[in-house]
Amino acid sequence: MWENIKDFASTFFVTGDPLIYGADVSIVLSIIAIVFVLTKYKKWGWLWREWLTTVDHKRIGIMYLIASLLMLFRGGVDALLMRLQLAFPNVEFLNSEHYNAIFTTHGTIMILFMAMPMMFALFNMVVPLQLGARDVAYPFLNALSFWLFMLGAMLFNISFVIGGSPDAGWLSYPPLSQNEFSPGPGQNFYIWGIQISGIGSLATGINFIVTILKMRAPGMKLSKMPLFSWSVLSSCIMIIFAFPILTVTLALLFLDRFAGAHFFTMDGGGNPMMYLNLIWMWGHPEVYIVVVPAFGIFSEIVATFSRKKIFGYKSMVWAMMIIAVVSFFTWAHHFFTMGTSASVIAFFAISTMIVGIPTGVKVFNWLFTMYRGRISFKQPMLWTIAFIPCFVIGGATGVMLAVAPADYQYHNSYFLVAHFHQVLIGGVVFGYLAGIYYWWPKLFGFKLDEKLGKWGFWFWNIGFYVCFMPQYALGFMGMTRRYYTYGWDRGWADLNLVSTVGAFLMGIGFIFQVWQIAYSIKNGERDTTGDPWNGRTLEWSIPSPAPFYNFAVVPQVKEMDDWWATKEAKANGTYKEEPAKLEPIHMPKNSGIPFIMANFWFLVGFGFTFGWVWMAVIGFIGVFACMWARSFQYDTDYYVPVEEVRRTEASLGRVV
């Protein structure tokens, strides 16, 4: 008996590595600390009522934000471990297996559990406010999306201490990801973690498309909608076409592993190349899904901080929509070297280069908006300005990679690693950070400290170039991606050391940002105006932090940049005050079902990961029970009385 338990424990828990034991201890300590604090200050009820069951898009946005920052931390630690290993030749810090696991979790976490939730954080924090709406179209579904993401991310992350991490790369190519070469549960964690959070992503895509099409304030025609909301629409259209492909692909891979099917095997009629095509039919749109909202953010920020209308609004909209369509026709550029016909390669090379055109249009629009503007160099604008050269270089190296014959040289080299980090960090991370700085006061009611933030900004930026520019050269010198070590004779030592120093500079930048948030919670400048940046769009017309119903009175939109137009009209005395008529506000009620249902999904995923079908069955029964219970709930909404609206507004310093 005792022997059996010991046997089980030694395969169930990951053992034999000081890093893992350290993680075990810190996980246990953090759980004890959290339980202790919640109990001591009697906060369990508060946690349940205000957060775990909330359907308020702003709170859901804040939870996404916290989760994504934690994931940025974990993905960042992974990155630093790898850079330490590569700092010098012949280092024995990580062995080859451990290195494989770390680049896999780093890549997966950064894209699926950092970039995606940070993007959803911004969707939730901003879109309904920008549209003049009270919430998203389906608040219950929105909460469910969040909890599915959260539990999926947790399932993926525990593989570090239980069962073992996946190690077949961030896209889990077969045959490496098949049972034959990855027998443990790691690859199943990958499949189910992504599968569960992917359902949430798909639902978010649907939710925001409906919100944007149906919930805009009266008068806001699509042609007057702010560009960030347009970018969200573009991104969500890509989500609803791309994510089903991912779901199916991972389901087929799981059938191969779990049921001995032969979709992607080398024999039995299967074909691993089928997997590569499918996963990149999702994977390429995925990188545009995360970068297009950043374009929207930059457009808002450039206009606000240059005190000018955005240059070329219509061409911006067209560019984002064209990118959404073209993104579905470029996937094969990820495997030019796999041996298809010249005409297929030519098609994908040209379609890839075409993406550069709308992107270039956008860059010129931003530059023309800044031209002769009265630019103020606050944090959101700094990140925007830093983004432009970074993304232009990243885009140019992308076009180089698209030249198929040349790609036979660059393919899977450090040239590629430098390219995709340049667009992902310079585009996505800089973009989302800019957005977080910009909309922070609206959500939290105070600004983030400029001085600490600027330290963070410079460390990130200088660190970025120090880290990744040498990698282009390393690529030309023959260094391949996913190498865990190299010898002195290769001549790669100096540049790798420089690159590692750069990575640590970025790490210091991140520490400054965490410090900045902690510092500003106490000392940050309070935003009493609701309009700290002299903004242009509707979200700046309401007090900060935004009250839970957003708008006391639904705004009537007349112009593009309606809030700016209102302010101008007030300034030259042409503004006609229309008496605000308060009415009871219709709001959704909180619900615990999304949280509970996502936990049952976790059981499903965990059960399948270890091949414990009974546990998966219990999970499925729970999921259906939750659906059943929700179907017969009729008491799902309520009205906020006029008196309460008046009181809330008064407490925020507004008379209505």
Ligand code: HEM
């Ligand atoms: C913060 C600074 C970062 C550093 C220093 C860094 C460093 C690295 C390193 C050393 C590798 C492994 C290269 C190899 O051995 O092939 C890697 C791979 C990767 N990184 Fe990063 N990274 C950073 C940020 C990011 C971000 C923000 C993203 C995405 C949003 C990202 C996405 C990826 C992906 C997808 C891979 C490929 C993983 C694979 O080969 O399966 N990284 N990164």
Ligand SMILES: [Cu+2]
């Ligand atoms: Cu691609």
